Amino acid sequence: MTVDPALEAAERARVTLILGTNDTGKTSLTARLAGALAARGERIAVVDADVGQSEIGPPTTVGLGRVTGMLARLGDAELLALEFVGDTSPVRYIRETAEATGRLVRRALDAGFDRVFVDTGGLVAGPLGLALKRAKVRAVDPDVVLVLQRQSESEAIARALESAPRPRVVRLVPSPAVARRTATRRREHRERALRAYFARADRVALAIARVPVTDRRGRPVTSIEHDTLVGVLGATGETLGIGRVRAWDAERGEIVIETPVAAGRIAALVAGRATWQQ
Numbered sequence: 623m624t625v626d627p628a629l630e631a632a633e634r635a636r637v638t639l640i641l642g643t644n645d646t647g648k649t650s651l652t653a654r655l656a657g658a659l660a661a662r663g664e665r666i667a668v669v670d671a672d673v674g675q676s677e678i679g680p681p682t683t684v685g686l687g688r689v690t691g692m693l694a695r696l697g698d699a700e701l702l703a704l705e706f707v708g709d710t711s712p713v714r715y716i717r718e719t720a721e722a723t724g725r726l727v728r729r730a731l732d733a734g735f736d737r738v739f740v741d742t743g744g745l746v747a748g749p750l751g752l753a754l755k756r757a758k759v760r761a762v763d764p765d766v767v768l769v770l771q772r773q774s775e776s777e778a779i780a781r782a783l784e785s786a787p788r789p790r791v792v793r794l795v796p797s798p799a800v801a802r803r804t805a806t807r808r809r810e811h812r813e814r815a816l817r818a819y820f821a822r823a824d825r826v827a828l829a830i831a832r833v834p835v836t837d838r839r840g841r842p843v844t845s846i847e848h849d850t851l852v853g854v855l856g857a858t859g860e861t862l863g864i865g866r867v868r869a870w871d872a873e874r875g876e877i878v879i880e881t882p883v884a885a886g887r888i889a890a891l892v893a894g895r896a897t898w899q900q
Contacts, residue, residue: 627792628651628655628768629655629658629659631766632655632737635737635764635765636738636765637731637739638655638765639739639766640652640739640767641742641767642744642746642771643744643747644803645744646744646771647770647796647797648741648742649675650696650797651794655739656693656739658692659736659737660691660692664736666688666689667686667687667730667737667739668686668687668689668739669684669685669727670685670686670687670696673719673743674711674743675811677697677741679704680819681816682706682710682864682894683706683707684704684707684723685703685705685726686701686703686729687700705861706722706864706894707722707894708893708895708896709895709896710896712743716750716757717757719754719757719758720754720762723762724758727740727761742755742758746775746776746779752779755779756782759783765789767783767790768794769792770794770795771793772796813900817900819882823880824882824885825868825879827876830875830876835852835893838894845870845872846867847897848867848869849898849899850867850893850895850897851867851897852866852879852893852894853865853891854879854888855892856888856889857887857889862883862888863882865879865881866880866898
């Protein structure tokens with residue numbers, strides 16, 4: 623019988639993190655492993671930490687999903703929670719992306735899930751790639767890291783991780799069936815995801831006195847550009863979804879956004895850096 627090294631490694635871990643450059647099949651592998659173990663009756667959660675090519679939740683967020691059986695795609699997982707990061711690239715928000723990922727992993731573990739899989743973005747090259755992945759590993763504290771690489775593009779990260787007692791590092795060769803996508807194709811994927819998300823949106827006017835608007839550091843925002851994407855927060859500070867700014871009226875103390883989140887549930891907004899024009 624042929625041994626599946628990825629599945630064998632995941633079976634021994636409570637938290638598995640998958641990393642690799644773009645188009646190495648990370649998301650497909652995550653879906654396959656999570657679905658296979660869920661089909662056996664295990665309680666499986668997945669954290670989607672690829673803020674630009676999100677499958678669980680909209681772009682600009684890290685998403686937590688529940689997997690109850692075999693998946694056709696990672697996006698078929700049941701959405702449980704979101705964390706708004708504010709951009710479709712983690713470069714400006716390395717710490718925030720890592721911390722959001724870690725919080726969702728801990729939330730899944732606290733909820734009693736048997737195993738948690740973490741899918742990551744494709745930034746692995748250079749100092750920024752190394753810093754981002756090391757920050758995520760510190761925040762997540764995985765038992766095993768599956769490294770997908772065609773040659774040695776993620777080797778610097780793999781070796782850095784191996785210098786510590788844990789996590790266990792398992793190198794894997796991507797399937798030859800994995801198709802490479804251009805930057806244009808990845809942007810088109812992001813656009814489709816945002817269109818699908820905002821297809822359910824309504825336009826709502828919110829009084830800034832009741833619904834404060836801050837930046838990612840909690841500082842009040844005094845102006846905000848049209849089409850900026852914002853995190854929509856509930857009364858306890860949890861991310862309920864995202865919105866798109868349609869108008870900012872400082873004189874009336876009002877902001878108008880499009881969002882699928884019901885107006886009565888919105889307690890605060892967090893301005894991100896990403897914009898979306900449609």
